[in-house]
Ligand code: HEC
Ligand code: HEC
Ligand code: HEC
């Protein structure tokens with residue numbers, strides 16, 4: 001979104017300056033160099049923005065140290081979100097399940113699966129599974145799950161259909177996303193009191 005917007009703004013600016021140049025009688029041909037420069041700058045900025053914003057958000061989803069699938073666990077095996085993210089309604093952090101919780105089931109289920117053997121290694125060496133973060137919120141934003149879960153805002157309103165994803169797709173949360181829903185639901189939209197510290 002932001003990238004498209006930036007390109008659009010730059011394109012409009014470029015067109016405007018061209019039009020201005022025409023009106024003041026400067027010939028196009030004489031200014032080809034300048035025009036080329038403008039075009040190059042636009043491309044450079046667009047390219048930079050694209051690289052900057054694209055990185056964690058690739059459509060494939062974030063590759064994890066163990067290819068854990070929400071689709072298999074939630075959709076096929078019917079395990080509730082709260083079983084693995086138990087603090088989502090009680091604290092700032094929903095929590096990711098510790099290895100012990102996986103092994104609770106996987107001691108018995110597909111116990112010899114290579115990925116489950118890998119879980120055992122993490123467990124035996126007391127290494128927390130190095131899950132990669134998929135969701136990103138700027139550091140100056142305080143986000144509180146509890147307030148939202150209590151008001152029955154569904155997980156999918158912010159996270160999409162996690163239950164049908166093998167890999168969670170990376171996502172940046174931008175302010176307009178928060179504000180739009182806060183407006184619609186008449187929640188607090190005071191910047192400093194509520195979201196920024
Ligand atoms: C069997 C355990 C389990 C269940 C059930 C489960 N999750 Fe997860 N969840 C995980 C694990 C493990 C991760 C970290 C690995 C990953 O991102 O795939 C995770 C990651 C996530 C993340 C990404 C966190 C981040 O920013 O990196 C979200 C969002 C999420 N889960 C939402 C849900 C929702 C919504 C449900 C219910 C529809 C659910 N989970 C059910 C285990 C589970
Ligand atoms: C409540 C029980 C339960 C918990 C907790 C659980 N799983 Fe599973 N998991 C299952 C079941 C059932 C299957 C399907 C097994 C099969 O294919 O027969 C499965 C399948 C898998 C598979 C193989 C998937 C595939 O595509 O073949 C992996 C890998 C896996 N789980 C990893 C994990 C990890 C990592 C955790 C902890 C974050 C975890 N599981 C937590 C029940 C559980
Ligand atoms: C109002 C929007 C919203 C709702 C509703 C919501 N989440 Fe989140 N969730 C977020 C945001 C924003 C983050 C990123 C927080 C951060 O990076 O500090 C996040 C992060 C997470 C994480 C990753 C935490 C971590 O430690 O990396 C998990 C797991 C998660 N959510 C699970 C859930 C589950 C399960 C539900 C439903 C019961 C849910 N969320 C409902 C917005 C939401």
Ligand code: HEC
Pocket residue numbers: 137141142143144147148151153157158173177178179181182185187188193194195
């Ligand atoms: C899908 C709807 C929705 C989205 C998206 C959403 N919120 Fe909310 N939010 C709510 C609702 C509804 C409440 C009211 C909860 C209450 O009254 O206790 C709320 C309350 C809050 C509060 C508590 C405000 C207070 O009164 O002190 C904070 C802080 C907050 N949200 C931050 C965020 C941030 C940050 C984001 C974006 C990452 C976000 N919200 C996205 C629906 C949403």
